[in-house]
Amino acid sequence: MWRIGVVRDERQRLSRLVAIGRDVTEEQRLQERVIQSERLAMVGRMAAQVAHEIRNPLSAIGLNIELLTDLIDELPEADRDEAKELIRITMSGIERLNGVIGDYLRFARMPVKQLQEEAVNDMMEELIHLIRSEMHPAHVDLSVRLDGNLPSVKADRMLIGQQVLNCVRNALEAMPDGGVLTLATDIEENEVRISISDTGDGISPEHVERVFDPFFSTKENGTGLGLPYVQQIMQEHGGRLDLNSVPGAGTTVTLLFPASTPEVS
Ligand SMILES: Nc1ncnc2c1ncn2[C@@H]1O[C@H](COP(=O)(O)OP(=O)(O)OP(=O)(O)O)[C@@H](O)[C@H]1O
Ligand SMILES: [Mg+2]
Known part of the structure; x- marks a missing residue:
């Protein structure tokens, strides 16, 4: 009896659910959206953290490469141009990474507005x-x-x-x-x-x-x-x-x- 009651209750509940099926789908969609935005918020926080972690070693790499540039002038002329080109490519990669990191951090930080x-x-x-x-x-x-x-x-x-x-x-x-x-x-x-x-x-x-x-x-x-x-x-x-x-x-x-x-x- 008890079981049947539960089944009946459940069936009634289901039919109510079917009747308001559209609302349920709406609600589900809303829930999915909330989950998605929470997930995105988490990804955002992680990205910001990773960006922070990358920024310091990256600026150290940039500095060291600048120091290397000075050493290059002491190389035999034949090697100098190639070394300079390699350094230019590396520096532009670093600049690109710095740009991306800046974008992430700006996005995560949301600066205070001065209205x-x-x-x-x-x-x-x-x-x-x-x-x-x-x-x-x-x-x-x-x-x-x-x-x-x-x-x-x-x-x-x-x-x-x-x-x-x-x-x-x-x-x-x-x-x-x-x-x-x-x-x-x-x-x-x-x-x-x-x-x-x-x-x-x-x-x-x-x-x-x-x-x-x-x-x-x-x-x-x-x-x-x-x-x-x-x-x-x-x-x-x-x-x-x-x-x-x-x-x-x-x-x-x-x-x-x-x-x-x-x-x-
Ligand atoms: N004016 C536009 N014309 C055509 N597609 C566009 C335009 N603006 C945005 N988009 C599309 O929307 C996408 C997202 O744009 P969004 O500015 O958010 O990122 P992005 O330009 O790809 O990268 P970035 O972070 O460098 O701005 C783009 O990749 C592009 O596909
Ligand atoms: Mg863009």
């Missing part, structure tokens, strides 16, 4: 000044459309500048044979928007879901932390990130900030 009222167009003009010279060698035309009538936003100027540059770097990497980079600002429904558009190859449908996963990269030397970092920083600004990509035509990444409401005095 201030900022005029988005001023920020953009400063950045445009910085990147303009990179366009011509990359065969990229820069098109700029800044809406002259924007309210200010609360932002950490340096952090946001880095994020725009991150997106610009992605845009340029997506247009290896050149194209058009469009930087624009505007406002829609009380959100101030910065958009970075390219005419590159776009993102394939099977990849588009994954571009915000930490460590997802389709590039040989990519760490896959660029977009997740931009997204994280935007969330910390109370804003968000929007990505729209058309395979074969290009990609637009939009950073959206809540417009600051002037304080009532």
